[in-house]
Amino acid sequence: MSTVRATVRAFALAFALAAGAVQAAPATYRYDTTHSQIVFSIDHNGFSRPFGRLHIAKGWLRFDPDDWSRSATELDIDLASLDMGDEEWNKAVLGRAYLDGAGSRYAHFVSTAVERKDAGSGVLRGQLTLRGVTREVELPFTVNRNGNTIYGLHTVAGFSARTTLDRNDFGITATPNSIGRTVTVWLELEAILDSDKPGNGKSDDTGKTDKEMP
Helix, strand or coil, rough: HHHHHHHHHHHHHHHHHHHHHCCCCCCCEEEEECCCCEEEEEECCCCCCCCCEEEEEEEEEEEEEEHHHHCEEEEEEEEEEEEECCCHHHHHHCCCCCCCCCCCCEEEEEEEEECCCCCCCCEEEEEEEECCCEEEEEEEEEEEEEEEEECCCCEEEEEEEEEEEEHHCCCCCCCCCCCCEEEEEEEEEEEEEEECEEECEEECCCCCCCCCCC
């Protein structure tokens, strides 16, 4: 009889551990493409460091607030969304000599590791593919907030990140005497919990949302 009790206890413990593992699984989010933006800056002949802006086309995020190493993300950046503040300048930067938006419209990022540094910040490591060239990148980031929106419409995880890239690493070598090599990149990201269904301002399957009240 004691053997039966021990076996029952073992099965009960295994079931409890399995149930706990399911409950502790990282939550899955979709990027809110309205409220997520990427801004970059590069030297222009020593006179200034103009800014450009890009939008995320789509992407997903798995985030475990208790164990960041179990988190991961993948996203596409729409180069056609480029805004340099001038239409002709946009066309020039999207040309083959620079971003080559016609040849490779989307830049792609997929994470390989997430390391937590302290209570609110960490480092995201992954591979960025731009113009068909893939390079390893690191993005130090901050978790801004993970919770319900002010109207309770959905659950959002918000992050800020910053990194620098060498444009030569991606084959962008044109006009070296006029345009700097180092590109500073800022990311402001919001992602909506996948269980929040479309309607009432909640996310659809692309991560877009109905706009909330101001």
